[in-house]
Every structure is written in C-alpha cells, then in structure tokens.
Amino acid sequence: MPLPTKWPDKEKCAANQEQIELVSQLAEKLGVPMNNPDLWLEAVTHRSYSYFHHSEYEARDNEKLEFFGDAVLEMIVIEHLLKKYPNGDKGNLAWLRNDLVNNDNLRETAQKLGMEDFLLMNGPRGWLGKSLADVFEAIVAAIYLDSGLETAARFVAAHLFGKLPDVDAIESGAHRRAAEVFNNKALESLNIMPAYKILKVEKNSPRRGKASQKKGVQRFTVGAYLEGELVAKGIASTKSKAKARAAYKALLKKGWLDSLRDVKETESLTNY
Numbered sequence: 001m002p003l004p005t006k007w008p009d010k011e012k013c014a015a016n017q018e019q020i021e022l023v024s025q026l027a028e029k030l031g032v033p034m035n036n037p038d039l040w041l042e043a044v045t046h047r048s049y050s051y052f053h054h055s056e057y058e059a060r061d062n063e064k065l066e067f068f069g070d071a072v073l074e075m076i077v078i079e080h081l082l083k084k085y086p087n088g089d090k091g092n093l094a095w096l097r098n099d100l101v102n103n104d105n106l107r108e109t110a111q112k113l114g115m116e117d118f119l120l121m122n123g124p125r126g127w128l129g130k131s132l133a134d135v136f137e138a139i140v141a142a143i144y145l146d147s148g149l150e151t152a153a154r155f156v157a158a159h160l161f162g163k164l165p166d167v168d169a170i171e172s173g174a175h176r177r178a179a180e181v182f183n184n185k186a187l188e189s190l191n192i193m194p195a196y197k198i199l200k201v202e203k204n205s206p207r208r209g210k211a212s213q214k215k216g217v218q219r220f221t222v223g224a225y226l227e228g229e230l231v232a233k234g235i236a237s238t239k240s241k242a243k244a245r246a247a248y249k250a251l252l253k254k255g256w257l258d259s260l261r262d263v264k265e266t267e268s269l270t271n272y
Helices: 016-032 037-043 047-052 063-084 090-101 103-112 125-147 149-159 167-172 174-190 239-254 260-264
Strands: 195-203 218-226 229-236
Touching: 016 037, 037 063, 037 125, 063 090, 063 125, 063 149, 090 103, 103 125, 125 149, 174 218, 174 239, 195 239, 218 239, 229 239
Parallel strands: none
Antiparallel strands: 195 218, 218 229
C-alpha cells in the first residue's frame, strides 16, 4: 500500500498571519518551499499547545504527522541504504538505519537546525528532548505532503546521511571491538583512560523494527567519556553493543579511526 500524498483538510484555515510568518521563516531556514502553511503549522504544534489554546486555535497537534513522518523517514533511509550498499547484510543495514533514525540523533539534528525556536509548546523545557525528535519527523511528513517525496528525500539526505558511519566497519564487525581501540588511542594520545556510563535504559522500546516490540526487550544508551566530558553516545539492545557503538563514534569524532579498513588491519579487532 503506497503512502498517502494528501492530508485530511480542515473546515477552515487554522493559521493566522503571525503563525503563517512563523512557519514561513522555518521553511526558509530549512531551504524548503512551503505551499500549505496549515500543514507546517500542524507539524510544529505540540499537544500541550493545542490543548491550552483549543478555543482560538484550530490546528491539530503534530502527533499524527509525527507518526506518518516516521514511516516516510524510514522509507527514505532504507531506500538510500539499499542503493548505496546493494550487497549489504540485512543486519548491518538495520544497524545503520537505526543509528540514523534513533531519537537522540533526530533530536540533535533538530537542535542544529534550530527547530526548537519554532516549536509551539506549553510546558517545561524538559519536554524538548523527545518533542524535538517528534517535530523533525512531523516536518519530514509536512515536506513530503506539501512538496513531494523528492523534496523530502533531499531534505533528509542533506541533514542525516552525512552522519552515516563507515559501512566497512560494520561489515567487518570491527566496530564491536571499538572500545578496545578507543581505550588504547586515548591512553596513547592523551594519557587518559576513557570511562563509559549507562545514560538510559528503555524497556519495550516502541521504536523501529519488530524485535523492539517484543516483551522484555531493552534498549541501552551508553556514553563514552574523556575526563568527564561526553564524547559520543551509542544505542543498542545490550550494554556491550551500546558501549562498542559509543566507542566507535568517539573514534570517528576524535579522528582516531579514518575508516573501517584501518580496523580490518588491526589484529585486535578481528575477533568478537
């Protein structure tokens, strides 16, 4: 069943001139054309805002657009991965997909794009974390519905695909032993032993994939630190895998691992 290309219309225009100006500025900032301001307004409206302003505010909140945007984003990312790595292992491609579309990555991307300045929300700023990931997905849906799949795909490619890890590392399995390399590199370069900390444990995570829906499944977020400073985070279904992913990202961020080929040639990384 193809994804819909139209969104249910409301009886009357929801956006006033001030709100139209708000979403126009957002679209301009993102470099994306805007044809339907109501759609964009819905994308940046948190449930708390529509609840407290229901008497004068006709727009729906962004929860359904976020739900739809999740599917659009998944489709764009999977198509890109299949084209880029036509012979890639399914499990490794799933690793790459999850690494791109997890909540932390979407939140960080939304923050870099300044989306929080346009989010309509009544509530504590502590809600921003998940809300920013949601608004990113809702905006992907709005772009898709307003300007088509090609425009949405260009937007996603411009802001997410640059974060794609080196697939050679994934294919070789070397990333699984990245903590060992990161520890050695940190000691060699800085005379510092890295520290790892579990930042979050999620049970029965609803995000991405059938496996995450099974009862009892957990998702761990682990941070890699140097002298108390967070260098990178990794997310996985086990603590050891999350630690390895955090270390692998830290290696890339510090410039200590140029490619997976370097890892392939490192004897200590060839065994898992």
